[in-house]
Structure formats: structure tokens, C-alpha cells
Amino acid sequence: MSGHSKWSTIKRKKGALDQKRGKLFSSMGREITISARLFGSDIDTNPRLRQAIKKAKSINMPNANIDKAIKKGAGELENVVYEEASYEGYGPNGVAVFIEVITDNRNRTVAEIRHVLSKFGGSLGQNGSVAWNFDKMGIVFIEDSNISEEEALNLSVEVDANDFKFEDKFFKIFFDHNVLYEKIELIENKNIDIDSSFIELIPKNFVEISDEGFSTIEKLIDTLDDLEDVQNVYSNYKIKGN
Numbered sequence: 086m087s088g089h090s091k092w093s094t095i096k097r098k099k100g101a102l103d104q105k106r107g108k109l110f111s112s113m114g115r116e117i118t119i120s121a122r123l124f125g126s127d128i129d130t131n132p133r134l135r136q137a138i139k140k141a142k143s144i145n146m147p148n149a150n151i152d153k154a155i156k157k158g159a160g161e162l163e164n165v166v167y168e169e170a171s172y173e174g175y176g177p178n179g180v181a182v183f184i185e186v187i188t189d190n191r192n193r194t195v196a197e198i199r200h201v202l203s204k205f206g207g208s209l210g211q212n213g214s215v216a217w218n219f220d221k222m223g224i225v226f227i228e229d230s231n232i233s234e235e236e237a238l239n240l241s242v243e244v245d246a247n248d249f250k251f252e253d254k255f256f257k258i259f260f261d262h263n264v265l266y267e268k269i270e271l272i273e274n275k276n277i278d279i280d281s282s283f284i285e286l287i288p289k290n291f292v293e294i295s296d297e298g299f300s301t302i303e304k305l306i307d308t309l310d311d312l313e314d315v316q317n318v319y320s321n322y323k324i325k326g327n
């Protein structure tokens with residue numbers, strides 16, 4: 086198990102995610118808002134916003150919610166300012182936990198995260214305490230029905246990708262996270278449909294845990310993920326024998 090990212094598994098988990106629709110709409114709304122605030126509200130010149138809207142539509146987020154989130158980012162609505170932040174800590178068995186948030190109140194967010202970590206036998210760490218153990222990668226998913234394997238491989242060479250994999254009917258093209266949206270534009274300019282894209286932290290080293298330990302870690306990650314401000318949670322556990 087390399088980690089946890091809601092967007093990397095959204096297609097497979099749609100049934101379960103329907104129960105968390107309110108949380109998902111809120112999370113996507115914040116991503117859209119901060120994308121518009123950072124890079125502008127024009128989707129033609131803002132690939133991050135374009136991808137955020139695509140994700141929002143994939144979970145059937147109403148257009149009215151999307152439009153409101155864009156206007157909020159552009160400063161056209163109430164004066165709520167969101168910012169991106171990350172927190173690092175440890176779960177049980179010394180498992181590393183890296184948490185990405187979008188929040189309008191850092192004090193509230195860090196208090197909630199600290200409480201959840203403590204509840205499951207973990208603790209909040211200093212900045213940099215676990216980040217060193219993750220590679221931050223930008224990943225583009227292209228469904229195999231849209232392109233052949235040879236075409237996908239050639240594409241990865243043309244756009245100077247870091248890595249290329251084929252898994253679960255998707256071609257996965259990996260980039261340095263700093264150039265993800267630039268690469269997305271290059272791919273879109275070739276009239277190739279991108280199923281989804283995201284930035285993910287991939288562990289360099291893993292902590293092996295038992296099946297019982299996995300149950301606790303899973304509950305910890307799910308509880309963190311349910312927090313209003315949390316966008317993504319990553320960890321470096323793997324089950325013994327897997």
C-alpha cells in the first residue's frame with residue numbers, strides 16, 4: 086500500500102463516496118476556489134482549474150456550486166480566504182502520515198488533526214519530519230480506450246515524463262510535480278483526453294504492519310480524510326507479506 090489519495094481511486098469508490106458527497110463537494114469547492122485565486126478564473130489559461138472542474142463534474146457537483154467556487158476565488162463573493170497547508174506526523178507503529186489541507190483557519194485545522202492523531206496513538210510532528218520520506222509526483226491518467234500502449238509510450242517520451250506505467254486499464258504518466266499542469270497542457274494540445282490528474286506523495290521507505298495494525302491505520306486515515314479541511318492523506322505503511 087503506497088498511500089492514500091481520494092482522486093487516485095475515485096472511479097473505483099464512487100459507491101462509497103456517494104455517502105460523503107457533502108464533504109467531497111466542499112473539498113472540490115475549495116480546490117476550485119484556490120486554483121482560481123492563484124492562477125485566474127479563465128479555464129482556458131488555467132489548467133489546474135480546468136482539472137479541478139473536471140474532477141468536480143466526475144462526482145456530479147452541480148454547476149452552480151462550481152460557478153460559486155470560481156467566483157469566490159476571483160474575489161467576487163464573500164471575503165473568505167483559503168490557503169494551502171500541510172501537516173506531518175506519525176500514526177501507530179511509527180507509520181508516517183502526511184496531510185494536505187485547504188483551510189481558512191489554520192488554528193482550527195491543526196487542532197482537529199492533532200486530536201485525531203492522538204486518538205489513534207499517533208502524534209503531530211515538526212515540518213520536515215516525514216516529508217523527506219516521500220517523492221512528490223504529478224500523475225496523469227489516460228484510459229486505455231483512448232490511446233494504444235505504443236501511442237502512450239511515445240507520448241511519455243515526447244513530453245519528457247519521469248516514468249510510465251500501465252495499471253487497471255489506465256496509462257499512468259509521471260512528472261515532477263512542479264511541471265504537472267504545464268505537461269497537462271502539452272498533452273491536451275495533442276487532442277488526447279485525460280481521465281484525471283493529481284499530485285501524489287509516493288513513499289521511499291515503508292513500515293510493515295500486521296493485519297490488525299492495518300485496521301487501526303485505515304481508521305486513522307479515514308477519520309483524517311473526513312475532516313472538513315483535509316484534501317489528501319498519505320502514508321508509508323504496507324501489510325506484512327504483501
